[in-house]
Amino acid sequence: MTLALREGVFLAETxxxxxxxxxxxxxxxxxxxxxxxxxxxxxxxxxxxxAAVALTKEYRADLDSASRDVEELLEALESAALLHHKM
Amino acid sequence: MRTYERPTLTLMGSF
Known part of the structure; x- marks a missing residue:
């Protein structure tokens, strides 16, 4: 199972x-x-x-905090219907 | 190593 942008959502690096x-x-x-x-x-x-491990490699963050933050962000993205699970 | 800022998703506006 992977994550993808919902159809109709576009991404731009800024x-x-x-x-x-x-x-x-x-x-x-x-x-x-x-x-x-x-x-x-x-x-x-x-x-x-x-994703949590990637955070700890780039930033001064411990794995527990990073893992919790990843989960919270995922919930926010799914609540906003920006991401969905692609089977 | 960069200073860690908690991840945020911010609604910026509408179009």
Whole structure:
């Protein structure tokens, strides 16, 4: 199971992370650099655990905190209907 | 190693 952007959601890399444009709702969102790293990892087929490890390699973060933050971000992305699970 | 900022998803506006 991998994660993908919902159809109608477009991604653009920016100086501040990533912007997500939702054509259906007419809303656009910003992911800060740490959130952008998580989303990049997941969209490339990585697991939430791998995303947490990637955070600890780039930033001064412990694995427990990073894992919790990955899960919280995933919940937010799914609540906003920006990502979905691709079987 | 960069300073860690918690990941955020922010609604910026509408179009």
């Amino acid at each position: 100086e501040d992370g990533i912007s997500l444009l939702d054509e259906d709702s007419g809303q656009y969102w910003n992911l800060n650099p740490t959130a952008a790293l998580i989303v990049r990892t997941l969209l490339e087929g990585g697991t939430p655990e791998q």
